[in-house]
Amino acid sequence: FAPLLSVEGLTTVFDTPSGPLRAVDGVDLAIGRGEVLAVVGESGCGKTVLALSILGLVSPPGRIVSGRAVFGGQDLLALPEGKRRTIRGSRASMIFQEPMTSLNPVLSIGDQVAEPVRVHRRASRREALAAAGAMLDRVGLSGAGRRLRAYPHELSGGQRQRVMIAMALILSPELLIADEPTTALDVTVQRQILDLMLGLARDTGTAIALVTHNLGVVAETAENVAVMYSGRLVEYGAVADFLREPAHPYGQGLLASLPRLSDRGRRLTPIPGTVPSLADLPTGCHFHPRCPRAFAPCARDIPPLFDLPDGRRVRCWLYG
Template sequence: MEQRLLQVENLTTVFSGPAGAAVAVDSVDFALDRGEVLAVVGESGCGKTVLSLSILGLVSPPGRVTAGRALFDGRDILAMAERERRAIRGRRASMIFQEPMTALNPVLTIGDQVGEPLRVHAGASQREALAAAESMLTRVGLPEPGRRLSSYPHELSGGQRQRVMIAMALALSPELLIADEPTTALDVTVQGQILELMLNLARDAGTAILLVTHNLGVVAQTADAVAVMYSGRVVEYGPVAAFFAGPAHPYSQGLLASLPRLEDRGRRLSPIPGTVPSLHDLPAGCHFHPRCPRVFEPCSRQTPPLFDLPGGRQARCWLHAS
């Protein structure tokens, strides 16, 4: 338990609207140790981003966390006053948002934005913050870092903006880094560079990483453990090597079967039939049962719990009830 940094328990986030309440995150549990990389994967709309925002208390109305805890170093972030949360965000816990063009402030220079965590949380002067920002931009491999201090976000490429986001997030060597699709919309070569950079910088500081992604190739290369989400619920959880060796949930099996493989030239892909259900019209029982090839009687009536499996794995499926 001394290594446990983040413990999420029964976390539930609901969005209210004219069509009724939509449960975006449904009773999610997981743990993250210091220095560990946990990947959260699933299709678009499964709740990955809402989960990451919920942990740091960043969900805005009409969304709200209705149940659960997010214990950061033993203290519940969600039970803190907003002032306490702000003292943690940026200094001890940071987030890289999905789209840097919208996450960065278009009217502030890169130097001001990278230096802000140092001014706010470390009491650095403007000159000290700019010097530290230039050093951090050098570490993340941004060309001409001194000149870029006076640049604005629209003057940088997508890959350069992502490097700026990483510099901001890691400026104070946080204990927890939440990275929400950090390589979205980047070409493959830049993706590799950004991931390697982020992981190396974080591991140098002993930072734990919650990596939100839909890219299973990224998961295989970077993560220690994986949590698979479907319609707001975690349906599988465990070590990444065991997941790729033999996924335990039919949805996870479908994800892996749908991936193209170089060694299987000529093999037809096996897509998962059907579509992701609307959060306003979720199926009863297991949310995946209308699309599941192994569905049987209890699946449509009862919600399965996360069953404990050998090797520290869990799966939310009635197939593992016995």
């Protein structure tokens, strides 16, 4: 079967006075229908730029320089913006970290949630508002009639993120890209919002690319995981295999830095060092200055993605 989304060699740069910086560098991945793929990595690894690039949402000084994002048989990146916008509004949608930046402050919640229905289903305003009210009920915003007339600033952060989920899923899209959808929220509401989004998506058979830095969430929700480091995919495969035994030293470091019940009282082992700046990327394997297993070729040559027997792909010379 062809996957729902196939990303091939996607490369996005940001133009700066000192030259183009590669934020996403030759990423290949695929998402099947109804699948949840987690995209993980520390801040600055290119997860958000990858998410935006897939839907053609990168704006200057960023630009996609090569690659494809084939969705339902069409390369989204080769389509004119008008056609891409139509697909984005109906068959593929996105939820951002901070809903306040993507909600229109001067439009009522009802009109914003109803808009995809009016535009893509050509429904009347009344029909679309009725659909919006039903959707707001489903995302747990009770008293939908009153909510329809509310404005974004009248809602809490959690309520606004529920509105974003309602907008993103009201047309039962085939694909949802969710970029750290709960990061800006209170810890106590994060889990509720995530469960809500995943439950609704499961009901509609929507596939999700979930950008997150929370490996606990990955373990509970995703079938496959893509680990990013400095713009490159470094490990890609089944979550169960990754959690049992991460293959890439960076993934090993991420997992080792997680608290475990049995580790109570013991010090965690965070990965020493920080993600390098795009303006000053190391040669060879981008991870080599932090890698405890680095050896001769690592600083010199860029490792390709090697195939492991269990189906995973790993960008590391240890497997060469």
